[in-house]
Amino acid sequence: MTAAVPERWWTRLVRPVREQRPTGRPRAEVRAEREAAREQRKAGLVARRIEAAAEKQAAQAERQRQAAGVARQQAEAQAAAARQAMAAFEGYVSVRDRLLAQRRPDDDLSAAEHQTRVDLDYLWRAQPADIAVLRHCGAALTGVRAASYDEPAPDLVARLKRDYRLLRRQAGTELCVPEPELLGGFGVCWDGGLVNEDSVRSFGVLVALQDAAVLPSCRGAERRLVWEVGGGWGGFACQFKTVCPNVTYLITARPELLLASATYLQAAFPSARVRVHEGDAVATWADWPRTDFVFATESSLSSLRPPAVDVVLDVLATEAMTPARAERHVQYATEFGARFVYTTQRTSPRTPGAAAAAAALERGFWLHPVPPRAEHLPPVGDGARPLPVEGAAYRHVVGWRRLRS
């Protein structure tokens, strides 16, 4: 039996330390263990820092790659636009050279046509930069300006939205062709496409043609020949040809107008087969079912002699003409054997050209206004001045040929 060792006075002080230390382990070992744990923590920290740095670098690289991608896309888009513009310019030059030879001194122009001719005169000397924004020349014809769509006024947006949505609701999306982002195309971006007053007006005309049971005849398997008088800057032709690809689309107009529409349409349909009538009807109409566009100056109408025309379209073209020329166009429509005519007639007092065209049409065709689609339209704009509805200022009229005039 051993005697109990008396507790020293200092043992009370060291007891907590002695209790924490593993019993029976040397101090050095414990210290080494702690050191190893510290090193491990340090290594982990370093590893995390390296990982974070690597992630940061990767993210930065990804950002750079994305930025490069966007820049590349932009560059590609710019390059494509530049190529498109260059191709359009080449098309322009080719058409211009052929039309230059057909320019005649105009002695029977209305005041509106004189103004248009002055406004479009620059096209005869256009540079690639002018052709790159060719679409802007439409302002001289329809009054719709690209600048109005840089920061469109709320009234304009509200009116456009109402008219556009109404047409889409009534006619579906089948006939809705957005403005192409081509040669300075502009508009408000809805449903993935550009919409402006010109495109909505053309949409309305297509819907009217559908309602008048004329459009379905142009969408069948049989090739049709459609003649648009005037043709504007080519916007309606672009929509029509998109909706009815199986048509040969003839545009007749004064040379400066033809220059704009032919250049625009060649750019919009790069693979289209295009002919410019230069006086030889046989050459112009040879293999016409495989031709997409035919352009002829107004002065060459007498030598045009097309095969039977199915539809004649007058989208506010004859109203700008002098009465004699408007009448002459209707006469040609009859001579060309047109089965259907379509004309947009303003409800406000008519111009002399429009009145003459209407009277001549009445003699050669059975005319029927296309009944408007009845729909309650919510007022847009302030209460005192509700904004006019697209199409309210004019009516769509379709006629078919009289067997006896």
Next chain:
Amino acid sequence: MTATAAAPRVVFGVPAYNRPEALARTLESLLAQTDRDLAVVIVDDGPSPAVRAIVDSYAASDPRVSYEANPARLGMVANWQRAFARSRELFPSSPYFAWASDHDVWHPRWLEALVPALDDDPSIVMAYPHAVRMYPQERRRIDGTFDTASDTRPARRLYGSLNGLTAGNAIYGLFRASALERAGGFRAVLLPDRLLLSALSLLGGFRHVPEMLWYREASRDFSYQRQRDTFFAGRTPLHTYLPADVQHTAVLAWTFGVRGAGRPAFGRLAGLGYAAAFFWYSLRRERARWRMTLERAAPAAVGPRS
């Protein structure tokens, strides 16, 4: 023109009566059809030099036009019957027939759009398009859709045609001539167009082509008395003073229950059943109509709908 003439696919029967100012426009709209395989048979119930001159001027340059003047006025119903009968006499093998008034207008694509509807499906007995109502200063669309082409049950087609079809527009559709013959054509009753379409609905489907291809002149208000005055020459038949539904039920019972015109699709007994169903549907429709009229006149008297 004789019955030996080559049979066109479509015959327009035009029961004309004293509308020379509009006849030229109508004739042109028929002759300008893009589907040119047609004949126009005009039966004139009020012959006049003006009408004759117009018809002769077109017939001279277009052999598809034929004309017959009734020796004495027949009245509208009999003239419609005569237009169909004369068309069958001249062109017994033409598969399709349409009545054309002497004042409405047919879009040039009318046949082009409607003939395929009948060609494509032998079970279709009538195809008709959207219409446009012509007023002196404006046009209004009539574009409600009614189509029973996919319905195989005669009773459902009958119910639908009674409640959803505007007979005055549909009667100017394109008919399968054999079905018209089986249905018995126009009958000497009030609302003969509704009766004929009801009978046809038992024989096959109606196809609605959603294009505005027929322009209808705005007509005067409807009245039974006006029908009695214009439908019949001379004395008005006594049975026309019975309710129209009773007249129609009797004719349907006779056509399908006694004559068995529904065979082989359905027999006489079923035909009688359909005539009874027609009467029942008509009563329900009339009840609803009266209720609506009363509701408008005196809402409190009718009380809430059950």
